[in-house]
Amino acid sequence: MHELSIAESIVDTVTESMAAYPGARVLEVRLRIGVLTAVIEDSLQFCWGIATEGTALTGARLAVTTLPVVMHCGRCARDVELEGVQSFRCPRCGEPATDLRQGRELAVEAVEIEEAG
Amino acid sequence: MTTRIVELRRGILKKNDELAAELRAQFRAAGVMVLNLVSSPGTGKTALLERTLRELRARGARAGALVGDLETDNDARRLGATGVPVRQINTHGICHLDAEMIGKHLDGWAEVAGENGTELGGLDYLFIENVGNLVCPSSYDLGERIRVVLLCVTEGEDKPLKYPGLFNSADAAVITKTDLAAACEFDRELALRNIDEIRPGIRVFETSAKTGAGMEGWLGYLEQLRADS
Numbered sequence: 001m002h003e004l005s006i007a008e009s010i011v012d013t014v015t016e017s018m019a020a021y022p023g024a025r026v027l028e029v030r031l032r033i034g035v036l037t038a039v040i041e042d043s044l045q046f047c048w049g050i051a052t053e054g055t056a057l058t059g060a061r062l063a064v065t066t067l068p069v070v071m072h073c074g075r076c077a078r079d080v081e082l083e084g085v086q087s088f089r090c091p092r093c094g095e096p097a098t099d100l101r102q103g104r105e106l107a108v109e110a111v112e113i114e115e116a117g
Numbered sequence: 118m119t120t121r122i123v124e125l126r127r128g129i130l131k132k133n134d135e136l137a138a139e140l141r142a143q144f145r146a147a148g149v150m151v152l153n154l155v156s157s158p159g160t161g162k163t164a165l166l167e168r169t170l171r172e173l174r175a176r177g178a179r180a181g182a183l184v185g186d187l188e189t190d191n192d193a194r195r196l197g198a199t200g201v202p203v204r205q206i207n208t209h210g211i212c213h214l215d216a217e218m219i220g221k222h223l224d225g226w227a228e229v230a231g232e233n234g235t236e237l238g239g240l241d242y243l244f245i246e247n248v249g250n251l252v253c254p255s256s257y258d259l260g261e262r263i264r265v266v267l268l269c270v271t272e273g274e275d276k277p278l279k280y281p282g283l284f285n286s287a288d289a290a291v292i293t294k295t296d297l298a299a300a301c302e303f304d305r306e307l308a309l310r311n312i313d314e315i316r317p318g319i320r321v322f323e324t325s326a327k328t329g330a331g332m333e334g335w336l337g338y339l340e341q342l343r344a345d346s
Contacts, residue, residue, distance in 0.1 A: 002212055002253035009129045017125050027120060031129075038252045038282040085281040087314050096317030100285075106129040106256060114120045 003043040006106065007051035013108050014057060021113060028061040028112040034103040035068055035085055069103035133257055136216035140223075140260025147237040150343050151245065153259050155283060156267035157276070158249030161293040163192045164326040165267065165335075166244055170199040172336055173242060178343075180242040183222055185214040187248065202226070202240075213253035216260055219245065241343060251280040263288045263342060268312070270294050270303040277308075277315040284315045289322070291335065296325040 014029055033039050041064050048062045069082040073090040079101050080090050088097035128134060144151045154162045166182060173180045181202040184192045193205035204222050206214060226237055237243065245261060247254045266287035268276055271294060277284040284290070290312050298305065305323075312321055320338065324331035 002256065005211065005213075005215075005253075006129060006256075009132070013127050013129055013131070014125070017123075017127060021123065036282040036285060037256050038280075039256075085285075085315075086278055088281075088285060088317055089314075098318060104256075104286075108125045108127050108129060110122050110124045110126075112120060112122050114118050116118060 003039060004047040004051065006039060007044060007047035010048070010062075010108060011051050011055055011057055014111060015055065017108075017111070018056070018113075021115070024113040024115045026057050026060040026111050026113055028063055029057070030063045030065070030109045030111065032065050032067055032105045032107045032109045034105040035066060036100075036103040037106050039106070041066070065109070067102055067105055069097075070101045071097035072099040072101050073097075074099070130256060130258075133216045136220060137258035137260040140216055140219060141262070144237070144243070144260060144262070147240070148346075149237050149240045149243050150263070150339075150346055151243045151259075151261045152263045152265055152339075153245045153247060153254075153261035154265050154267065155247045155251075155254045155287070156249060156269070157251045157272065160249070160267040160269035160272065161326055162246050162249070162267055163195055165291065165293055165324060166196055166246060167199055168326040168329070168332060169244070169336070169339070170196060170201045172332060173339070174199065174201060176336075176340075178241045178340075179239060180244065181226070181237075181240045182244045182246060183214075183219060184246040185218070185248045187211075192246065196246075208248060212248055212250050213257050214245065214247050214259060215257045219259050242339065251276070251283050255283040255286045262346070265289045265291060267291050267293050268308065270298040270301050270308075274304050274308040274311055277311040281315045284312065287316060287319060289320045289338065290316070292321065292323045294325060294327070295323050295330055296328050 052058050070079050073080045073095050075093050075095045156162055170180050182196050183204050185206045187208055190205040193203050196203040206218050206222050264287045322335045324335055
């Protein structure tokens with residue numbers, strides 16, 4: 001249950017970034033979250049309400065894009081998306097997935113803001 | 118009023134990652150090999166460490182430990198009895214350790230270690246025993262060189278499949294309490310296959326901290342890590 005810590009870190013990250021946009025109100029925060037982070041979106045949404053309470057982000061929506069694992073397959077000489085997280089092998093040729101290129105992201109991609117004028 | 122999209126592209130755990138990178142540089146400069154032990158509660162992280170710390174000490178290596186728990190300093194007292202410097206980190210409800218907690222608990226470590234020399238008391242090894250949890254610690258870099266995941270024979274052989282995020286993030290795995298394997302009808306081949314399915318090619322050790330079985334291979338690995346660093 002680390003979603004509360006994650007939600008608080010999102011609030012900090014966005015609040016810091018918004019210092020450059022005085023007077024702007026955040027309507028939506030867009031996240032990119034890799035499946036290997038084991039962040040549960042429902043829990044995160046629940047914690048988001050708690051973490052934003054009493055902050056400038058109160059009422060802002062949280063939009064989550066979940067990213068699958070992508071490995072670089074040396075044998076196929078290309079990046080390949082894994083079908084799930086139950087087998088870390090190239091789905092095309094079976095090569096072990098030792099070089100992951102995606103799946104651990106925990107990032108604020110963008111925010112939608114409302115500005116005066 | 119106008120609305121628009123502002124691209125941020127910022128890591129949510131950027132602060133933790135930056136702190137962890139600083140710690141890693143500090144550990145490297147001090148010449149200390151840092152290992153982060155992760156597992157579910159009750160797999161025997163403390164028991165493995167007790168035996169490891171004693172054996173390393175007997176071999177003349179200087180080791181220390183930071184041990185994380187929600188509450189109590191029971192583990193620190195157990196580990197402290199081995200005669201090496203140990204500090205307890207109580208997270209008071211937080212389900213994982215983060216880089217800031219590690220940094221704070223390293224303050225003044227030299228006095229604790231009772232050694233002269235570097236800031237980290239001239240340690241060869243620092244073991245971080247994470248909070249027992251197979252989910253949350255996976256996203257928090259502590260500045261360690263090696264992350265070790267433990268799997269106990271009393272757990273299901275499918276733990277790696279159930280918690281791929283953590284098992285996939287590990288550099289080595291230890292199957293613990295092997296003295297109980299027969300009583301638990303532990304399917305060793307299946308467990309090894311599942312570990313390899315989630316983290317192909319990872320080094321796996323099989324130990325009993327109680328009988329000492331398998332400790333030689335584990336200690337050899339630790340010595341090799343030091344030699345290679």
